[in-house]
Amino acid sequence: MQLRNLVWATSKHDVYLVSNYSVNHWSSISGTLSEIINFAGHVAPTERHVGNLLEGFSQTQISTLAVKDKLLVAGGFQGELTCKRLDQKGVSFCTRTTHDDNAITNAIEIYDSLSGATHIIASNNDCGVREYDTERFQLLNNFQFSWPVNHTSISPDRKLMTVVGDNLDGLLVDPQNGKTVATLVGHRDYSFASAWHPNGCTFATGNQDKTCRVWDVRHLSSPVAIVRGNLGATRSIRFSSDGQYMVVAEPADFVHVYSTKADYKIRQEIDFFGEISGVCLSPDDECMYIGIWDRTYASLLQYNRKHQFQYLDAYY
Secondary structure: OOOOOOEEEOOOOEEEEEEOOEEEEEEOOOOEEEEEEEOOOEEOEOOOOOOOOOOOEEOOOEEEEEEEOOEEEEEEOOOEEEEEEOOOOOEOEEEEOOOOOOOOEEEEEEEEOOOOOEEEEEEEOOOEEEEEEOOOOOEEEEEEOOOOEEEEEEOOOOOOEEEEEOOOOEEEEOOOOOOEEEEEOOOOOOEEEEEEOOOOOEEEEEEOOOEEEEEEOOEOOOOOEEEEOOOOOOOEEEEOOOOOEEEEEOOEEEEEEEEOOOOOOOEEEEEEEEEEEEEEEOOOOOEEEEEEEOOOOEEEEEEEEEEOOEEEOOOO
């Protein structure tokens, strides 16, 4: 897999991860792993919404995951999108976003819109970016681009959206109408990750050229920083909620933590052995979780921040 968004933390004690066909919840308090959805069998919605695929899916291979505010959304390799409210039984919504032959759901973002409603953005290999509401799970927007979209992320003020994928250049797009606001020039290969700094002016893009480039929306002619990986492409980027750190994951073996206050020149490198299925920070920035994937099951590394630039206490 080229994508690495299969681990998500909703608190420092609660982590959701994909292992084989299962989406699981790990509690660091109780030390228990519990299954939330098993996609190996038949999954069908229990609610009725327009566009809901009532027959559901069978043997869905999960390609991406997002969890926020008691809502879990999983994407599949055939364009599937499955939504579950964690405080309710059953699955709320199932749909196939596209019937294109190259239909993989590459990334999902859950965010609060300008109106305060919770929305979902799905990025697909059929060159589409689709926006859904989460009250009735209706399709609000379907923006089409000229190349497969691997990742999108919404700025904190909800006025801009990064769009990166199978193209050398990335885009800044108006999320209200899908129109391109600016083009990001500099990467030498395809991009797979993006993230916004909490200040709303800075964002980062991760690329197959083994770099993560940090941009300022006020000066887009060149990146404000370029950080390089050791062996592989940048597959996942996360900023801490306080904006002090940027976490960058390679496909395997290495995760890097950069100090934003030191202009990304101070770095701690976390070196281990294994394919990385995802990396995330807890909302309070106290813990970082790294998913390790070996094609059949997932392990989880937990790093508790004890002092600046140090993540300690790793657990399987």
